Amino acid sequence: MARHAGIDAEHRLMEWDSALQEVQDGKADAIALFAAEERAPFLDFTEPFYYLFHGIFSHDDGEHFSSLAALEGHRAAVVAGSHAAARLAEEYPDIPLVPVATEYDCLRAVQARQAEACIEASLTSMRHAAEMNVRQSSPPFWPQPYVFGVRKGNTAMLDWLEHQLAVVMADGTFNDIYQQWRPELEWRKPSIIDSLRTFAWVFAILLLMALMGFSFSWYLKRQVSLRTRLLSQELKARSRLEEELRYQAEHDTLTGLPSRTTFIESLDRRLQEERDWDPTVILLRLLNIDQLTSMFGYHFGHEALLIGFSKHLESLNFAQVGHFGSGVFAILLKQDMCHEEIALLVNKSLTIDTISIDVHVAMGICEGRVKREGQTSSEAEELVRRAMTAYSSATETGRPWRTYNPDLEPDPNDLLLLQDFRRHGTRDMHLLYQPKLDLAGGYIKGAEALIRWEHPQLGNVSPAHFIPLLEETGLITRLTYWVIEEAMHAAERCRAYDKNFCISVNISSRDLMEGSTLVDFIKQREISEHKQALCLEITETGVIQDQGHAQKVIEELHEANISCAVDDFGTGYASLSYLSAFSVDEVKMDRSFISNMLENRRHRTIISSTISLAHELGLQVTAEGVEDTATLRKLAAMGCDTAQGYVISKPIAERELHQLIGRRHFSETPP
Template sequence: MEEQASILVVDDDQSSRDLISYSLGRRGFDVDVVESGAAGLKYLETRRPDLILLDYLMPSPNGLETLHQIREKFSAAELPVIVITTVDEGLAVVEMLGAGANDFVSKPLEPPVLYARIRVQLELRRANLEIKRNEERFRHLAENAVDIIYRFSPIKGLEYVSPAVRAILGYEPEEFMRNPDIVIDRRLPGSAGIGDMVFSASPPFVTRWVRKNGDVIWVENRWSVDSGEDLHAEGVIRDITARIAYDDLTGLPNQTLFRDTLAHRMGDGGPAAFAVTLLSLDRFEIMNQSLGQGHGERVLSAAADRLRNAVARADSVARWGEFRFAVLLREVKDPLAALDRTEAIIRNLERPYIIGGRELYLTISSGIYVGNPGAGDQLTEALRGAEAALLQAEAGGRSRTVIYEERMRESFRSRMEMESDLRRAIEENEFEIFFQPILHVATKRVQRLECLIRWKHALRGWVAPTDFVPLAEETELIHPLGDWIIRRACEGLARLRAAGQPELRAAINLSPLQFARRDLSQTLRMALESSGLKPDAIELEITESTLMGQGAEMLERMRELKSAGLTIAIDDFGTGYSSLAYLSRFPVDCLKIDRSFVGAMADAGRNAAIVRAIVALAHSLELEVVAEGVETRAQLDLLTELNCDYVQGFLIGKPCPERDLPALLNYSG
């Protein structure tokens, strides 16, 4: 049985109506019959059949007249009509098809032929209805979508655009369709309209547009091209400003949006000066790695909230890198006013943070660039000026604010060149490990080596570590550089041991950033395994400042390294902030007395007393002591008298490459 469908038969011939009704009824159709065109039209006022069988030859209104009235209300796709004719009514068939009939059958009727033609028309009707439903669903989605949906033709232009254009761009659909290029940002060479994208680029395409109110937004266009007879593209345009221009963690504008905002301010040409301030959270990278990313992110988020609330409504803030923020002070009287407002912001940021039940403190370094009205300042110049001032503040000991001066330009340029050279040097392996011997005082034998990095620049020659190590820490290039030092130091020590010095041990300096890394143990283990060394062959040197403020995380890190068999020394002891509480709490093996005390021992009784006290303190805690900077026999004799365990300095041997080291290993006194 055919799936039930309703059919209206309009025929003035009783025998024809009976035959059709009987034949189709057997097939499962729901058949209604009327004897005239007028009755058929009356029927359609209250009911809607799925198909009509309409006789052509009827009294007025005849079949053609009736069909005309049907088509005034219903399309051929909505309500198919099959015309019933006689064999000699050929012209009538043409006339009826022209008036909107879907098909025809001839009398005398043959039920199988009639059924086949009805089935085809019903299937076409179902397909047309499904297409219409899909079109209605699509239109409903398009009319209510938050994204802009469009159809574009290279000949006709923009043929359709959804109402979302109002919310995203501020234009009425008709306005935008008349001139879709009205949104192009002429200041940006890469800004493109829909027509520029769909037939000359590949999706997705991201560009910057300007809303009707002048706001700048970023949009992403995705489309597909139908290359048939009617060449056109259909696509979706999404506002991605939040993704492109805002930082996910803090919700602050990012560098992209801040640059746009600053460019607009600089283009205003107002009478007042403006200021760009860069704020850096001092040593935040160490805190972040030590506390764990979750706690570090909470600190950043809290700092961002404070910053947002600390500036005036007209000013702008942004996240500027991992642990920096930027502030645009739109109107300032002079540099002093910019300094006052910046310091007020910093005081707010430096209040304690309660994170995970702990009280944490930050210090802030900042650099300020003040732009003068009418001076023709460039965007890049303003940002580089603030960066140069910030670098000057950090180089001066951090927790400082510096206002940019013209003389800083050259130092900033040099710093940028040095950073570029440093990156290249790491890639091209321009570094070398130098070893400095450390003498065991009691046996007068060299038992240890300190591993020191040296850089031979392709043009500048040897570059002092003090000139590039701080830069490596600031740029976090210390991570790849530090890993390289660990690997090469282990490889060099392994060769020296194999060459007849099996008792030698090596000391490797670690920066605070390196020591805070959670994968430090893994890096050391891999280097030891690769070189065939045991962990007790390596001593790790850290500074006193590395220990400060890290609490439980630092203690856990040190215990992890100690349990792996490594030893730990505090370098430059006496110059930092170590307390007896720290020495008793942390699993330290050795103290290295700073050269400033050793160098002045013979001339100042107080320095000698300090050295004596450090040695006594270390021995009472069962720690070994190394004195650095030993350059004279008198210093060595005094340190021997004070029971110092090890000495290091030019008297014993200067740092040298591995190939020159054998001559220094047999100390002759």
């Protein structure tokens, strides 16, 4: 973690009590330990990065204790001041405790019969126990999260540790280190079976030789030819079996293509042999495989399609072709080819059992070598990973292919935002309100709630950045419900100044399709009995597929005294169809039409037609993004009902909004 941050870290080895005291005194920054309640008053903990269990260790020649209840009345050795000592004293007061200095002394106490059992962490104690006549006699218990602890109140160090843990886990460094030390972390004493497995082939050969010698002693003259022939047949069969097993391990069972591991190993060998070679690695997937499986069944739509497509790729004479499973294929080019040519070659229709099937493929392309500085994985693995990153970007953007570049890598700050939102929710968020001006009366009659995020490390994060991020990860509903609840309370407070005041909240079509969940959430909160205390603005970020269900939800919202509006009207997917299919109450014209309406005759015509159409349908019209008084007066003359924009007010806090309510801010006739 320190290397990632570009700083030096000093590691100190000392007695446990001394180490705890060093952290409490501020002489050491952090300590790795169990997260325990008794340590919480003087330490703050990071999120767990590992879990350890305790176990009971008994003497080989003594009674084997399988549970803590069985230990009552028997002496148990524990490390003084440890988690085990505290819990046993609290939960099992009938177990006499023998305090010792270290974990090793705990096991030695059992070895020397000074205690009948030792209660210690299983993972670290098993290796010491293997050197004594001591064994673990109970299943694991007391799962304990292993964390970093810092002195209470050392928020800067805690935040730094949390951030670095998130980074090393996100980029794979944590997993690489764990795999490197896995034999030590998951150590177990070699068993008899392990020893037998090690010497299995030696034993088999020796046994065969003994049998052959015994047979030769009895049938030397009559059966030497027969035994030789049988031995030869057995060796050939074994050789064939080994070849088959090796082939199955290195190739995909269904397609017969090299597996992911074999593809990467082969690519690594090529890269080492040809130092001046710039490879092109392509990762592609059949996009319609799930649809074809659903349509034709697993055998034809899945297996037959994969087999047919793999044969097609092999026929194209690429340098390497591999199948990673689930319709994901890898290709290595041996000559330069343009991307369009590759797409045409792989997207060829296949004929399977007389049925012609159109193949739809998305590709991720990685070109050139990889610089090895700071890389823990092999160059081939990194090339494949980059191709996968490009493939993911291609599928997200709907492109047939995408070439890797560093900009496609996930932003570590995005990972931090998601982690903090999952952990703290809306703790660092607040709402601002942009007033909506009634053009007929000149008074502020409503406002739109706008979310803001003041992140403690990243500062002010734009909603245009974090809202799509939350939508992609399925966390947006939690935020939407919080904004709705906050806006409902704000509307109630504003109605003390104007009983008809309404606050608008943006929701996506996805939120609308949740139906009863959204309606029930609103009904459970107390709001004004008058209609339109709250208005939900449906943003046109996507097409609403089930329009019948959406209309039913809107009707239920109306019954709950909630009005609905179409936001950004004219720029989304289905503006006119929304007005036809849904019983909305308001249309909000997008700022792209308003900003230059005085100079653009087409935009004025669109605005005028939209106002007339909305009024014919009985809907209110709001203009967004009004920046000057001349535009405001023109909208009023055209019959627009309400407007919002910086000429009226920027987004402001609720207390500032209260000061604007009840004051006249506009008159259609210039003074």
